[in-house]
Amino acid sequence: MADVKFSKVTKKFNENLILNGVDAEIRDHEFVVIVGPSGCGKTTLLRMLAGLEEITDGEIHIDNVLVNNMHPSKRQIAMVFQDYALYPHMTVEENMSFALRLRKAPKAEIKERVTEAANILQLTTLLKRMPKQLSGGQRQRVAIGRAIVRKPKVFLFDEPLSNLDAKLREEMRVEIAKLYQRLNATIIYVTHDQVEAMTLAGRIMVMNHGIIQQVGTPIEVYRKPVNLFVAGFIGSPTMNFIRGKLKVEGDKLYLKNDDISLYIPSFLLSKTAEHDGREVVVGVRPDDVLVGGAAREKCSEKLDGMLEVSELLGHRENLYIKVGDTRVLATVEAFFNQSPGSKVAVCFNYENMHVFDKATTQRING
Amino acid sequence: MNKEAAAYRRKKFLKYLLIHAAIISFVVICVYPLLRILSVSIRPGDKLFSTDLALLPKGADFAAYVRLLKETLFLRWLWNSLLITVTTSFIGVSLASTAAYAFSRFKFGGKKGGLILLLSTQMIPAGMLILPLFLMIMKLGLMNTYLGIIIAYSVSSLPFSIWILKGYYDTIPRSLEEAALVDGTSQLGAFYRVILPLSTPALSIAFLFNFTTAWNEYLVARVVLFSSKQYTWTLGLFELQGQYITQWGMFAAGSMLVTIPVLAVFLYSSKWLISGLTLGSVKG
Numbered sequence: 001m002a003d004v005k006f007s008k009v010t011k012k013f014n015e016n017l018i019l020n021g022v023d024a025e026i027r028d029h030e031f032v033v034i035v036g037p038s039g040c041g042k043t044t045l046l047r048m049l050a051g052l053e054e055i056t057d058g059e060i061h062i063d064n065v066l067v068n069n070m071h072p073s074k075r076q077i078a079m080v081f082q083d084y085a086l087y088p089h090m091t092v093e094e095n096m097s098f099a100l101r102l103r104k105a106p107k108a109e110i111k112e113r114v115t116e117a118a119n120i121l122q123l124t125t126l127l128k129r130m131p132k133q134l135s136g137g138q139r140q141r142v143a144i145g146r147a148i149v150r151k152p153k154v155f156l157f158d159e160p161l162s163n164l165d166a167k168l169r170e171e172m173r174v175e176i177a178k179l180y181q182r183l184n185a186t187i188i189y190v191t192h193d194q195v196e197a198m199t200l201a202g203r204i205m206v207m208n209h210g211i212i213q214q215v216g217t218p219i220e221v222y223r224k225p226v227n228l229f230v231a232g233f234i235g236s237p238t239m240n241f242i243r244g245k246l247k248v249e250g251d252k253l254y255l256k257n258d259d260i261s262l263y264i265p266s267f268l269l270s271k272t273a274e275h276d277g278r279e280v281v282v283g284v285r286p287d288d289v290l291v292g293g294a295a296r297e298k299c300s301e302k303l304d305g306m307l308e309v310s311e312l313l314g315h316r317e318n319l320y321i322k323v324g325d326t327r328v329l330a331t332v333e334a335f336f337n338q339s340p341g342s343k344v345a346v347c348f349n350y351e352n353m354h355v356f357d358k359a360t361t362q363r364i365n366g
Numbered sequence: 367m368n369k370e371a372a373a374y375r376r377k378k379f380l381k382y383l384l385i386h387a388a389i390i391s392f393v394v395i396c397v398y399p400l401l402r403i404l405s406v407s408i409r410p411g412d413k414l415f416s417t418d419l420a421l422l423p424k425g426a427d428f429a430a431y432v433r434l435l436k437e438t439l440f441l442r443w444l445w446n447s448l449l450i451t452v453t454t455s456f457i458g459v460s461l462a463s464t465a466a467y468a469f470s471r472f473k474f475g476g477k478k479g480g481l482i483l484l485l486s487t488q489m490i491p492a493g494m495l496i497l498p499l500f501l502m503i504m505k506l507g508l509m510n511t512y513l514g515i516i517i518a519y520s521v522s523s524l525p526f527s528i529w530i531l532k533g534y535y536d537t538i539p540r541s542l543e544e545a546a547l548v549d550g551t552s553q554l555g556a557f558y559r560v561i562l563p564l565s566t567p568a569l570s571i572a573f574l575f576n577f578t579t580a581w582n583e584y585l586v587a588r589v590v591l592f593s594s595k596q597y598t599w600t601l602g603l604f605e606l607q608g609q610y611i612t613q614w615g616m617f618a619a620g621s622m623l624v625t626i627p628v629l630a631v632f633l634y635s636s637k638w639l640i641s642g643l644t645l646g647s648v649k650g
Contacts, residue, residue, distance in 0.1 A: 052544050073550035085541035089563045099549035150549075 002063030002076075002153035002186055003028045004049065009058035011044050011210070018044050020210040021058065031180050031187045035197040036207035037233070042190045043082075045207075046156050049188065050079050063153055073102075078147035079156040083163065084139045086131040092118075092142050093127040099150045117148040120182065121175075137168045144179070157189040161196065173199060194234050198222065206230050223352070228361040231283045231354055237318065239283045240328050243358065248276045255282050259324020263301045265350050268365045279358035288349035289330035291319055292338065299347030307342050321346055400625075407431065407618035430615030431623070439594060440620055443602030447581060448627060450512055450598060454519040455576040461520065462527030462572055463565070467557055469528065470535035471543075481532070484525040492585060495522070500589050508590075515590045515598075519580040527572040534568035535561060570638040577631055581624075599624050 004026040011019040019041045026032045034042040047053040049060055051072035060067050067075050078099075086095050093114055100110045118124045121141040131139055140160060147155055157176075161169045177200055180187060191197055197204050198218045206213045206221060206229075214226045225231035231239050244257035246264065253272045255262040262282065269275055295302050305321040305328065312334055319330045323346060330346070338344060355365040401421050408426040418424070434440050468474075469481060499518050508514030538561060546556035562569070584600040591597055594605065603620045606613045 050544075050548060052547065071552075072544075072547045077548065079545070079548045081541045081545060083539060083541050085539065085545040087542065087545070087560055098546075102550040102555075146545075146549075 003030075004154055004186065004188065005059075005061040005064075006045070006049075007059040007061070009045065009048065009060060010056045011041070011048060011053065012056045018210050019048075022210070022212055024205060024212060024215065026186060026188060028186055029184050031189065031200060031202040032205055033189045033191060033197040033201035033203075034205045034207060035191055035194055035233070036213075038192060040207045041210040042192075042207050043158055046079075046158055046188060046190045049075075049154075050077055050156055051075055076153040077156055078150045078152035078154075079158065080140075080143045080147050080160045082159040084131075084143040086139055086142055086146075088131050090130075091127065092123060092129050092131070092134070092145075095131070095142055096123075096127075096145045096149050098146070113149045113151070114145075117145040120148065120179065121145045136164050137172060140164065140172060141175070144176075148179075148183070153186065155183075155185050155187045157187065157191075159191050160189075162191070162193070169196075176200060194236065198234070204234075206233060208233070224363070225283075225354060226363050228281060228283070228356045231356065231363075235285055237286050237329055237331060239285050239354070240289065242282045242284070242326055242328075244280065244282070246275045246278045246280055248272055255280065257326070259326045260303060262303070262348070264353075264355070268350060268353055269355060275364075280364070281356045281358050281361075283354035283356065284328075284348045285352060286318070286329045286331040288352040289321075289328055289332075290347050290349065291321065291330045291332055292336065292344050294332070295345040295347040299345075302345040302347045305344050305346040307338050307340055307344050309340055310336055310338070319344075403618045403621050406614055407622050409615065411615065428619075430613075430619040434616040434619045434623075438602070438606070438616070439597070440599070440602060440623070442595060443597050443599040444624065444627075446512070446596060447598040447600075447624075450515055450519065451577055451580040453512075453516050454523070454580040455573050457516065457520040458523045458527055458576040459569060459573050462524055462531055463562065463569060464557075465524070466528045466531035466535055467561065469532045471540070481529075484528055487525050492522075496585060496589055499586060503590055510590065510592050510596055512596070515587060518586050518590065519576075519583065522586075523576045523579050526575060530572050530575070531565065531568050534565055538564055566638045570635045574632065574635055578628060581628055 009022040244255040253264040305323040309320040311318040409423040503514040543556040
């Protein structure tokens with residue numbers, strides 16, 4: 001296994017800047033998930049690491065070896081592709097042993113490694129089948145098996161579950177997590193699905209517009225997003241954003257807009273006077289919005305809202321509430337039992353509130 | 367309801383009948399001339415025309431076949447044709463498969479222009495190329511040689527083969543080659559180990575096209591080859607056509623015999639012409 005280092009990595013397609021000086025370090029045995037919206041450059045970064053895409057500028061090191069101009073096969077990486085990329089004219093066994101056969105590994109070793117990988121991935125009975133005779137999930141397992149057999153220094157996964165249906169995706173997610181525990185390998189995993197990122201990653205690397213926005217553990221990224229983009233991208237349902245101006249009244253700080261006057265406690269933003277007049281965006285996750293009885297019990301300062309729509313999800317319920325012209329989404333325990341149009345009290349869990357500067361979009365509370 | 371169902375069945379049957387009638391008439395149009403040639407080849411004497419409409423003439427024999435094989439260089443012509451055609455087809459497909467791969471996968475200046483240029487050569491009538499081909503082959507000192515005719519045939523089929531193969535390669539996902547590159551092949555290795563085995567339907571079509579074009583070619587052969595021993599069967603058969611007399615029996619017998627290799631190649635390659643070879647490689 002090995003660590004991976006990106007130093008000022010830049011990629012341009014003609015005049016389009018895809019990656020803008022990416023600096024990142026992935027430690028040995030680490031499971032890093034690169035997450036971001038379509039077109040953010042995450043797959044390009046992975047393909048550059050694999051040697052499938054040329055590097056415009058910067059350096060990539062695998063195990064302290066500069067690999068910028070190294071052929072993909074010499075980088076000691078294995079890649080699982082989004083569309084599986086199984087060789088259709090070879091059986092499962094031939095697919096899995098292809099790299100070893102190319103390396104002219106001894107037959108006994110090839111057999112041993114293929115059998116071992118097939119056992120891990122429950123492919124033993126499918127070894128003689130052709131890829132077209134397999135289901136989507138089985139094909140994905142073969143693609144992973146092909147990577148395992150090679151015992152690479154780094155595993156690269158390029159959105160490996162995006163072509164599977166929701167149930168299978170969940171199953172395979174667990175399989176990959178189990179596989180990581182078993183192999184304890186360095187894994188770099190690209191996805192646009194933040195649930196995959198949150199559940200699988202040791203560290204998450206959030207990307208947008210070719211720039212790394214934040215790197216941290218899933219809980220760090222979720223609890224302390226460094227900017228508005230990360231706050232909006234991580235977490236489902238999406239965080240509520242309330243825009244307004246900070247205003248000092250007496251010794252208290254308030255967020256004010258046409259609809260809302262929201263008290264901002266001093267533990268959230270100290271040095272109250274400094275913030276007077278500053279344009280900000282306050283972020284609150286739907287789980288941290290208290291509604292009705294809960295709001296009345298736990299908050300001293302409440303807002304008046306009107307329930308627009310409620311969506312029952314099973315054990316939870318999404319409530320879309322209008323506070324003036326601002327819409328707030330709250331996720332509460334089922335069943336809320338209020339009909340649309342009814343008035344409800346709303347307040348926020350201050351401890352998990354996020355304040356971002358409107359101009360710079362950066363987080364300003366601790 | 368029953369009436370409607372019966373009307374629907376009648377309509378379906380009528381449609382079925384019409385389609386089959388059309389297909390059968392086309393088959394007859396295609397097969398009848400062949401049967402007439404067969405009939406001429408086994409008709410006693412060198413008669414092309416006969417008042418007898420029977421496909422199996424009275425006193426039918428294989429004398430024309432025996433005479434063709436014994437009295438002419440027919441087997442030699444057939445061998446020449448086979449040698450030239452098979453070599454042409456292999457060279458043509460080999461050149462086209464690699465050229466098409468470059469057109470399909472790499473970015474280079476003049477790629478689009480090159481493809482259009484290749485296509486435009488197909489719009490020039492073959493007759494117009496006779497003179498430049500003659501001059502080139504003469505200057506190369508390859509007149510009356512197999513090599514001369516093989517070069518002429520191989521290059522004339524290239525544009526079509528390149529287009530066919532490029533179109534097919536374009537449908538093969540790039541991720542397959544990328545997986546092969548990561549697994550340890552070179553670019554050429556990925557082509558040889560992954561792309562080529564998956565392209566057998568298109569390679570078969572290109573091979574068949576090269577084969578039939580070269581097998582049936584007359585004009586270029588007429589210009590390049592001039593000794594009877596070097597003739598292909600197309601030239602050889604025309605030897606049987608004299609100013610005052612044409613040996614129609616032998617001509618027809620020869621025509622029947624030359625269909626056998628083409629038929630064999632078509633039947634053999636049909637098993638490669640299966641579609642859906644890439645099924646199961648990627649998502650879906």
